[in-house]
Amino acid sequence: MPDPGSNPSGSEGPGALPAEWVVETEGLTCRFGDFAAVDGLSIRVRRGTSFGLLGPNGAGKSTTMKMLATLFPPTAGRARVAGFDVTTHAQAVRERIGYVPQTLSADGALTGTENLLLSARLYGIRRAERRRRIAEALDFMGLTGFADSLVRKYSGGMIRRLELAQAMLHRPILLFLDEPTIGLDPVARHAVWERLHELRDSFGTTLLVTTHDMDEADHLCQELAIMHLGRIAAAGTPAALKDAVAPGATLDDVFSHFTGGGALRGERYESTRQTRVAVSRRH
Secondary structure (H helix, E strand, O other): OOOOOOOOOOOOOOOOOOOOEEEEEEEEEEEEOOEEEEEEEOOEEEOOOEEEEEOOOOOOHHHHHHHHOOOOOOOEEEEEEOOEEOOOOHHHHHHOEEEEOOOOOOOOOOEHHHHHHHHHHHOOOOHHHHHHHHHHHHHHOOOHHHOOOEHHHOOHHHHHHHHHHHHHOOOOOEEEEEOOOOOOOHHHHHHHHHHHHHHHHHHOOEEEEEEOOHHHHHHHOOEEEEEEOOEEEEEEOHHHHHHHHOOOOOHHHHHHHHHOHHHHHHHHHHHHHHHHHHHHHHO
């Protein structure tokens, strides 16, 4: 998978960010009625790094990612991705990102190759390029031997690697990963982590990850922002956040410290209920 991160149009957007910043938000807000799922979020993500959004259910992680990926319009504030405003230049943003959602996105009734061919067409990859890019993606994800097998016969880890291949076919600058290893066994999780490390370290792909898994955050993320009730409660490197809590602290300790630990458990049901009710009304 050579050259991920190339700019499809060869140009930057109006008022483009300095090259090192792939994501920048200022006061980014998303409201569903009176409920603020994301409330005044300001973050910056440096090119070629891995950035994690941590937080309990209802903290606003997935909503933030969906706004940055142009799936939800912000209620207030601003955000730029790859130098383009997510509201006024949404199509330019979409051309430069990959998105791997929590929900299953591969079609079990198709083979691995057929799923990738469908993605290549949706991304507008030229016919002459499709077969080569698909072969490269399958090889990189360790799926060449299963290219012609139906995806419904794949293991969970293989499906996730196929979904990563789909999201990387058009060589995006930034890859959004919403709970990338949710439901996978430890062996499959580590296999996915290895591919993500290689995408970042060898090809310079920027990763923006949401996760509940502190082990995953420690392994994947160079920078973290911990969200609590739609806001940033703390941000920094994993090491700096641990040091800020106590000598010898773990990310579990950091998470508990900045999100209220057990006190938050009584809020999760209500915040989750409000979010789901608001989103169902919106759609």
